[in-house]
Amino acid sequence: MTSIAQRMMGNPVFSLVYEKAWRPLFTRGFSLGGSGTADYDHALRAYLARPGERHVLDVACGPGNYSDDAAGGLTGDGRYIGIDFSAAMLARAGHDHHAERVTFVRGDAHRLPFADGSFDTVLCLAALYLIPDPLPVLDEMARVCAPGGEVIVFTSARTSVAALPGGPLAAGLVGLRLFDLDELVDRLRSLGLEHLEQTVTGVGQYVHARAPKASS
Ligand SMILES: C[S@@+](CC[C@H](N)C(=O)[O-])C[C@H]1O[C@@H](n2cnc3c(N)ncnc32)[C@H](O)[C@@H]1O
Structure with a gap:
C-alpha cells in the first residue's frame, strides 16, 4: 500500500x-524546532558548492533543491544528475533548476541506471525514510560511488526523543521510517565504505562515508 508520504511526493501541488515552504519547516522539525539540522544543512550546502570537477548524483532529488549548490562549484566536465521516480517532482525540478551541467532523470533508487564507480559524490537527502525497502538503496549508492568518492545521507534517527510514546506510531502512520542509530553506518561499513561520520540532530542523522581509494 502506498503511504501518505509517498502519495504527497507524487502530488503536483505538494511539489x-x-x-520553499515544506522542506525548511520539515528540516527544523528534525531538530525539534532547534536550529541543529538547519545549521548542518547550511554547512552541507556550502560543502557541496566547493569548486571542483566532480560527478554528483542526487538520489531521490525531489524538486532539485540541492542542484544549485551541488552544481554551482563544478568545473571542467563536472556534472550533477538528480534522479527521482516522481514525475511531479521532476517537472518542478526542470522548471526551477535548469542550470548548465544539471540533468534530471526519472528512475528508481533501487536500480540506478549508471555504471559502477561513476560518481564522486552520491547524495540521498530526506528520502530514505520514505522508501519501503531502503537499505538496498545504500547498496546501489555505494556501487555507483567511484573509488575515493563520498556517500552522503540525511535521514531519520531513532533517538531517545523519537522513541518517546507516540513517536514511532506517528511516524509509521504517515509512512516515515525511523532508523536505528547503527543501521545505516553498519550497512555502509559492510559495503566496504570507510571514514564513517555520523552527526545526529534531534531525530535526524547525517552520514558521510568514503569509498576506498583504488590501490595503485
Ligand atoms: C522528501 S523528498 C526529498 C527531496 C530532496 N532530496 C530533499 O532533500 O529535500 C523525497 C523524494 O524521494 C523520492 N522517492 C521516494 N522513493 C523513491 C525511489 N524508490 N526512487 C526514486 N525516488 C524516490 C520521492 O519521489 C521524493 O521526491
Whole structure:
C-alpha cells in the first residue's frame, strides 16, 4: 500500500510548495524546532558548492533543491544528475533548476541506471525514510560511488526523543521510517565504505562515508 508520504511526493501541488515552504519547516522539525539540522544543512550546502570537477548524483532529488549548490562549484566536465521516480517532482525540478551541467532523470533508487564507480559524490537527502525497502538503496549508492568518492545521507534517527510514546506510531502512520542509530553506518561499513561520520540532530542523522581509494 502506498503511504501518505509517498502519495504527497507524487502530488503536483505538494511539489510546488515543497522546496520553499515544506522542506525548511520539515528540516527544523528534525531538530525539534532547534536550529541543529538547519545549521548542518547550511554547512552541507556550502560543502557541496566547493569548486571542483566532480560527478554528483542526487538520489531521490525531489524538486532539485540541492542542484544549485551541488552544481554551482563544478568545473571542467563536472556534472550533477538528480534522479527521482516522481514525475511531479521532476517537472518542478526542470522548471526551477535548469542550470548548465544539471540533468534530471526519472528512475528508481533501487536500480540506478549508471555504471559502477561513476560518481564522486552520491547524495540521498530526506528520502530514505520514505522508501519501503531502503537499505538496498545504500547498496546501489555505494556501487555507483567511484573509488575515493563520498556517500552522503540525511535521514531519520531513532533517538531517545523519537522513541518517546507516540513517536514511532506517528511516524509509521504517515509512512516515515525511523532508523536505528547503527543501521545505516553498519550497512555502509559492510559495503566496504570507510571514514564513517555520523552527526545526529534531534531525530535526524547525517552520514558521510568514503569509498576506498583504488590501490595503485
Ligand atoms: C522528501 S523528498 C526529498 C527531496 C530532496 N532530496 C530533499 O532533500 O529535500 C523525497 C523524494 O524521494 C523520492 N522517492 C521516494 N522513493 C523513491 C525511489 N524508490 N526512487 C526514486 N525516488 C524516490 C520521492 O519521489 C521524493 O521526491
